[in-house]
Amino acid sequence: MIGKLRPLVWLLLALPALLMLYQLASGETFAFKLLHPTGELALRLMVLALMVGPLIAIFGRNRFLLGWLALRRNIGVAAFIYGLLHLVFYVMDMAAIGPILDEFWLPGIWTGWLSFALMLAAATISADWAVKVLGPWWQRVQYAVYGAVLIGALHWYWLDNNAGPALVHLAPLLILWALRGVIKRNRRARKKAREKEHLA
Template sequence: MSYLRAFWNSPYTFWFILALPGLPIIGGLLREGEKLEHLLHPSGEFAARFLIVSLMITPLMFLTNGQRWVRWLLARRRYIGVAAGCYAALHLAIYLLDKGSLGPILEDLVKIGIWTGWLASLIFIPLTITSNDWSISKLGRSWKSLQKLAYPAAALVLAHWILLDFKIGPALVHFTPLILLQAYRYVHVTNKRKERKLTAHA
């Protein structure tokens, strides 16, 4: 049982799980005749999913009073965030390969759905490269402030999805749990602050 627990808790096992959705996408890139546009959506979708999961963990801690499975996820939140950044990079790489040259890429920039995606990708870069112990120790308190950029990145990803797909349903199916949990977090934190103020004045 101890070996099984060690295997399950290993970061390498978790990284393997996070990499699984990318294997068929990479396989598609390597296959001749595969249409790149068919790989765009799944790569972007998994970037969004992992970003959403990473942002859901803190409000879930409040909602569940820190149950064991949520604490397990919390300990691996940085891995999930890095996975989101990697899938976003893969999504961008597929987009660039699909366009093939600079001209079509520049033509696309007039579309709001495209530049929201570019902005989200730019935000992913510092979030991903600073998700390590060295960056945390060097940046100190600034690290948490930097990581808060994940929230505007999520808003941009939602806009990118809706404006390009023109189907609000699938996007909301993914993002509604996050929106509801963040609303709960805001109410929870606000109530706790009020309780502390009342206690201080009592």
């Protein structure tokens, strides 16, 4: 079922990018105006891809969450593509390597480059062959996405000098991580209590 829906999911994920590229090619907008939308979409999609893990840990496995899990890699790759577009539009707007290098060490800039590098590491091994070749190391490299989303939020904060928008986007994931941590701690406590009862 998920296999049949995958092309539709890809179409939905690609629509904003196609619209942006059309607007740019037709002269309706400029690369600078597409920086914020592409960055927002990259962060939103990373959050969406990461939310399903803690949701399964909290609520257990069901058809909806398992379908979401099956599409997580697609959503993550789409997040990388929007991050790549964000970078391309940034380079187009700067128009030369000199200005890019001049502002590279600003907190709002180097965080963007670092977030993209972490996304690139995860996206590079997103294919099935990489899962087979890397084995258990595959998941460890994929953990780079956690760093990418947190550093991406910092990138947004330092550029806007306003924590509100970045926190609003990050809040669902932070809340789910916190709930998963509490649930895991409670489960461990109950397990230890049962073990003590058994030994008593």
